Amino acid sequence: xxxxxxxxxxxxxxxxxxxxxxxGLHATPVSQISKRSRVSAGTIYHYFPSKExxxxxxxxxxxxxxxxAAFQGYDIKAPYQERFFLMWQxxxxxxxxKPTKLSFIEQCSISPLISEEAKEAGKRYHAxxxxxxxxxxxxxxxxxxxxxxILSLIHGTIIGTAKLQLSGLxxxxxxxxxxxxxxxxxGLKAE
Amino acid sequence: xxxxxxxxxxxxxxxxxxxxxxxGLHATPVSQISKRSRVSAGTIYHYFPSKExxxxxxxxxxxxxxxxAAFQGYDIKAPYQERFFLMWQxxxxxxxxKPTKLSFIEQCSISPLISEEAKEAGKRYHAxxxxxxxxxxxxxxxxxxxxxxILSLIHGTIIGTAKLQLSGLxxxxxxxxxxxxxxxxxGLKAE
Amino acid sequence: xxxxxxxxxxxxxxxxxxxxxxxGLHATPVSQISKRSRVSAGTIYHYFPSKExxxxxxxxxxxxxxxxAAFQGYDIKAPYQERFFLMWQxxxxxxxxKPTKLSFIEQCSISPLISEEAKEAGKRYHAxxxxxxxxxxxxxxxxxxxxxxILSLIHGTIIGTAKLQLSGLxxxxxxxxxxxxxxxxxGLKAE
Amino acid sequence: xxxxxxxxxxxxxxxxxxxxxxxGLHATPVSQISKRSRVSAGTIYHYFPSKExxxxxxxxxxxxxxxxAAFQGYDIKAPYQERFFLMWQxxxxxxxxKPTKLSFIEQCSISPLISEEAKEAGKRYHAxxxxxxxxxxxxxxxxxxxxxxILSLIHGTIIGTAKLQLSGLxxxxxxxxxxxxxxxxxGLKAE
DNA sequence: TATGAATGAGGTTTCATTCAT
DNA sequence: CATGAATGAAACCTCATTCAT
Numbered sequence: 001x002x003x004x005x006x007x008x009x010x011x012x013x014x015x016x017x018x019x020x021x022x023x024g025l026h027a028t029p030v031s032q033i034s035k036r037s038r039v040s041a042g043t044i045y046h047y048f049p050s051k052e053x054x055x056x057x058x059x060x061x062x063x064x065x066x067x068x069a070a071f072q073g074y075d076i077k078a079p080y081q082e083r084f085f086l087m088w089q090x091x092x093x094x095x096x097x098k099p100t101k102l103s104f105i106e107q108c109s110i111s112p113l114i115s116e117e118a119k120e121a122g123k124r125y126h127a128x129x130x131x132x133x134x135x136x137x138x139x140x141x142x143x144x145x146x147x148x149x150i151l152s153l154i155h156g157t158i159i160g161t162a163k164l165q166l167s168g169l170x171x172x173x174x175x176x177x178x179x180x181x182x183x184x185x186x187g188l189k190a191e
Numbered sequence: 192x193x194x195x196x197x198x199x200x201x202x203x204x205x206x207x208x209x210x211x212x213x214x215g216l217h218a219t220p221v222s223q224i225s226k227r228s229r230v231s232a233g234t235i236y237h238y239f240p241s242k243e244x245x246x247x248x249x250x251x252x253x254x255x256x257x258x259x260a261a262f263q264g265y266d267i268k269a270p271y272q273e274r275f276f277l278m279w280q281x282x283x284x285x286x287x288x289k290p291t292k293l294s295f296i297e298q299c300s301i302s303p304l305i306s307e308e309a310k311e312a313g314k315r316y317h318a319x320x321x322x323x324x325x326x327x328x329x330x331x332x333x334x335x336x337x338x339x340x341i342l343s344l345i346h347g348t349i350i351g352t353a354k355l356q357l358s359g360l361x362x363x364x365x366x367x368x369x370x371x372x373x374x375x376x377x378g379l380k381a382e
Numbered sequence: 383x384x385x386x387x388x389x390x391x392x393x394x395x396x397x398x399x400x401x402x403x404x405x406g407l408h409a410t411p412v413s414q415i416s417k418r419s420r421v422s423a424g425t426i427y428h429y430f431p432s433k434e435x436x437x438x439x440x441x442x443x444x445x446x447x448x449x450x451a452a453f454q455g456y457d458i459k460a461p462y463q464e465r466f467f468l469m470w471q472x473x474x475x476x477x478x479x480k481p482t483k484l485s486f487i488e489q490c491s492i493s494p495l496i497s498e499e500a501k502e503a504g505k506r507y508h509a510x511x512x513x514x515x516x517x518x519x520x521x522x523x524x525x526x527x528x529x530x531x532i533l534s535l536i537h538g539t540i541i542g543t544a545k546l547q548l549s550g551l552x553x554x555x556x557x558x559x560x561x562x563x564x565x566x567x568x569g570l571k572a573e
Numbered sequence: 574x575x576x577x578x579x580x581x582x583x584x585x586x587x588x589x590x591x592x593x594x595x596x597g598l599h600a601t602p603v604s605q606i607s608k609r610s611r612v613s614a615g616t617i618y619h620y621f622p623s624k625e626x627x628x629x630x631x632x633x634x635x636x637x638x639x640x641x642a643a644f645q646g647y648d649i650k651a652p653y654q655e656r657f658f659l660m661w662q663x664x665x666x667x668x669x670x671k672p673t674k675l676s677f678i679e680q681c682s683i684s685p686l687i688s689e690e691a692k693e694a695g696k697r698y699h700a701x702x703x704x705x706x707x708x709x710x711x712x713x714x715x716x717x718x719x720x721x722x723i724l725s726l727i728h729g730t731i732i733g734t735a736k737l738q739l740s741g742l743x744x745x746x747x748x749x750x751x752x753x754x755x756x757x758x759x760g761l762k763a764e
Numbered sequence: 765t766a767t768g769a770a771t772g773a774g775g776t777t778t779c780a781t782t783c784a785t
Numbered sequence: 786c787a788t789g790a791a792t793g794a795a796a797c798c799t800c801a802t803t804c805a806t
Contacts, residue, residue, distance in 0.1 A: 005765090024302045026217035029800055040767045042803080051801065106301050110294050111215040145370045148361045149352065153374055156351025160343040170339045179336045183344055187378025199790090220775060231792050236777065387786090406684045408599035411779055422788045424782080433780065488683050492676050493597040527752045530743045531734065535756055538733025542725040552721045561718045565726055569760025581769090602796060613771050618798065771803080778796070785788080 009047045011037040013061065016054050021100035025055075025107050056118040059108055062101050067125035069094040080141040081185065087132065088158065088181045095162035096172060102162055126151070142188050150188055157184045200238045202228040204252065207245050212291035216246075216298050247309040250299050253292050258316035260285040271332040272376065278323065279349065279372045286353035287363060293353055317342070334381050341379055348375045391429045393419040395443065398436050403482035407437075407489050438500045441490050444483050449507035451476040462523040463567065469514065470540065470563045477544035478554060484544055508533070525572050532570055539566045582620045584610040586634065589627050594673035598628075598680050629691040632681050635674050640698035642667040653714040654758065660705065661731065661754045668735035669745060675735055699724070715761050723761055730757045 015037035019028040030051050034041045048054045070087045078086070095102045108114050133150050136142035142150060161180045165172040206228035210219045221242055225232040239245045261278045269277075286293045299305050324341050327333035333341060352371045356363045397419035401410040412433055416423045430436045452469045460468070477484045490496050515532050518524035524532060543562045547554045588610035592601045603624055607614040621627045643660045651659075668675045681687050706724050709715035715723060734753045738745045 008766095022303075024304060025215070027303070030802080031800070034768090041769095041801090042767050043765075045802065046765070103301050107298065110297055112213070112218070113215060143370070143374065145374070146361060146367065148355060149363075149367055149371060150374075152351040152355040152361075153348050153371060154351075156347035156349070157344050157378075158347070159351070160345075160347025161340065164339060164343045170337060170343075172340075176337065176340055179334070180340060180344060183334065183336070183341075183378040185378075186382075187348075187374040187376075191377075221777085222775080232776090233778080233793060234791050237790065242776065404685075406686060407597070409685070412781080413779070416789090423780090423790095424788050425786075427781065428786070485683050489680065492679055494595070494600070495597060525752070525756065527756070528743060528749065530737060531745075531749055531753060532756075534733040534737045534743075535730050535753060536733075538729035538731070539726050539760075540729070542727075542729025542732070543722065546721060546725045552719060552725075554722075558719065558722055561716070562722060562726060565716065565718070565723075565760040567760075568764075569730075569756040569758075573759075603798080604796080614797090615772060615799080616770050619769065624797070767804105767806080769803105769805095771801105773800095775799070776797090779794095780792105782790105782792080783788105784790095 005047075008037075008039050008043065012039055012044055012047060012054060013058050015039075017058055017062075017100055017104055020055075020107065021103040025111060025113065052113055052115075055108060055113055056115055058104065059114050059118055060121055062105055063122035063125045065101075066091070066094060066105075067129065070129060080136055080139065081189070083132070084136070084141075084185060085181050087129070088154065088184060089177060091158045092161055092172075092177060092180075095158060096165055099162075099166050102159070102166060106159075140190055143190050145188075153188065154184060199228075199230050199234065203230055203235055203238060203245060204249050206230075208249055208253075208291055208295055211246075211298065212294040216302060216304065243304055243306075246299065246304055247306055249295065250305050251309055251312055253296055254313040254316050256292075257282070257285060257296075258320065261320060271327055271330065272380070274323070275327070275332075275376055276372055278320070279345065279375060280368060282349045283352055283363075283368060283372070286349060287356055290353075290357050293350070293357060297350075297354075331381055333379050336379075344379065345375055387429075390419075390421050390425065394421055394426055394429060394436060395440050397421075399440055399444075399482055399486055402437075402489065403485040407493060407495065434495055434497075437490065437495055438497055440486065441496050441500055442503055444487055445504035445507050447483075448473070448476060448487075449511065452511060462518055462521065463571070465514070466518070466523075466567055467563050469511070470536065470566060471559060473540045474543055474554075474559060474563075477540060478547055481544075481548050484541075484548060488541075522572055524570050527570075535570065536566060581610075581612050581616065585612055585617055585620060585627060586631050588612075590631055590635075590673055590677055593628075593680065594676040598684060598686065625686055625688075628681065628686055629688055631677065632687050633691055633694055635678055636695040636698050638674075639664070639667060639678075640702065643702060653709055653712065654762070656705070657709070657714075657758060658754055660702070661727065661757060662750060664731050665734055665745075665750060665754075668731060669738055672735075672739050675732070675739060679732075679736075713763055716763050718761075726761065727757060 012033060015033050016028070019032055019036060023032075030041055030044060033051075033054070034044060037044075039047075044054075048057065070091045072090050073086060074083065076083075130147060130151060133142065133147040133154075137144060137147055137150070157180060161172060161176070164170045170176070203224060206224050207219070210223055210227060214223075221232055221235060224230075224242075224245070225235060228235075235245075239248065261282045263281050264277060265274065267274075321338060321342060324333065324338040324345075328335060328338055328341070348371060352363060352367070355361045361367070394415060397415050398410070401414055401418060405414075412423055412426060415433075415436070416426060419426075421429075426436075430439065452473045454472050455468060456465065458465075512529060512533060515524065515529040515536075519526060519529055519532070539562060543554060543558070546552045552558070585606060588606050589601070592605055592609060596605075603614055603617060606624075606627070607617060610617075617627075621630065643664045645663050646659060647656065649656075703720060703724060706715065706720040706727075710717060710720055710723070730753060734745060734749070737743045743749070
């Protein structure tokens, strides 16, 4: 696949992401994706077998991107708490800087449009994060709870904070970021 | 509106909720709502002006129900922490016992299908909860953070926990409930 | 049929006339007729077997009314030309004073909604007018042309003048009325 | 737009015209237009944004065609009366040879289906005709009446004559044509 | 590879009419 | 007689997908 091709495929994905974030999963016909991406309807079907496939592809791309974002600047030798804060902030920053992506993921993650296969693959991207939590539990930095529950609680606080900004209810300042991360840590750290 | 009528209206709402939880906001045509509710398509439009109206109605109903559920057994004279745990558990129990409702709300809360008007009205149901948080901040039981941020963090932990069960990743036991609630409290209580 | 009944029947006819004049033959559902007439949908079907029947009834009513209107103040002993002007003016005045009726008739007279039977019956109301024209031809007051053609030409000038006002293009003053009637007479009188 | 496309668009317009003339503005569903034109329902919406748009387009097409037809063989150097007769006959011939078009226009000209915009545009096609009338008034060939009224009277006699044939009441012969045109001229010429 | 006209199944909604009350 | 909730056929229109060019 040459540059031209990669470009078109990406434009299709970008347009789909934007439109679904703007207008919703429903209300995003292929014809609009075609217009926004400047790729003809026929060509879209050259790159993807169906509309559903575009969405599943996008879903996986984003899942991977989100997982990767968390580890930006990660230093395995840093103290556990420091790494915890880094990853929490990384994740929140990602969500805040790409609101369309949060909107898309939230709409799709429940929808049956996403195949079980894609959901399964999406979970695999969580493995490093899950490992980080397990490490914390075992090393005594985190409470003795099921790591999956801890991960969900962390994720919940990040999404909760990001949605607050997304919904326009509160502008998330640096002070809010630090406070929220601290609250999350205070709740999960072993006493 | 007599009993018969109320019944039909409710059947329409129930069927819509179930179908959207099962199949997604998209992929729930009126024809299916008609079949599932055993109310003819024409009659559906006798009770609601549009499909959108059904969904908005449902959204508001659920928002109210969720807000009310939180206050079940609320005793204003109980200690603050006790009330905090009660409401956290109430909310989680609600989400766990009505997984279709969580699925529906999560799909809709971002979707442009929900009118700004309905979103606004939905927020009003949060007022008592918001008041409870503000009280905690002012009385020194909770950290000095923006009450809206605190509320979002609490909500995030509840939804995060509930989704964990909904996705089949972990069966939430009583022990998990207590642990998660405790973590939430530990993170937000004034030290 | 008592007064109450007559009243309801008339209200149905009046509402139908108004609505069709306002919104067109299409775009006038029975539900609106019901609302405007303050007669329930079910009751409408007590008075008329179908929507089509209402329209046919209305059509015949108006045809008769128009024919009658032409002869208002008719004096058989008056000179022919005087009677000609009277009837021309009567007819124009009728159309100008009841624009909804002109609008209705123009929309229906071609439509296949009007049964052949009703059209036939409508024509019978023209008999006196046709007789008046025939008389003029035979007495040498009018040109020696087919009376049906003469009647159509007269009718055409009246409708043409009335529509001019109806369309808002020109406000028909007394001077215009007289001028148009004179032109019609000048065109048809035997030289 | 290639020949194929033009062809389809025209077939849609032709089918719509025929069906409305036959069955009325109401009672002409898109499904029938699709069948008669041998263009799938979906494709119809590729060429026109709505059914209303088809009808408005048709309306304007016909208005232009009618206006153009009047001037067929027009010779500016011919005497006024000769030009008057030419245009009157041209217009009548047009209406008689295209009865579906007359039926369509008569049904639409009042209907609210035709947008104000289209009505306005339709009127512009009358400008040359209006100019011809004004010229006659100013040159002393026609009576000193409002040119708009004169035009309406002429139009009324043409439509009246054409409808006579359309309704099957009288077969319009050449003799009738000449007689009617003469009557119209006699009525409007300056004495 | 790329296009976009074409398709027809299926979406939402309307409506004339009926019937239990 | 009167009502209006109920119906389901059919209206208008959209959309994922295909295919001739």
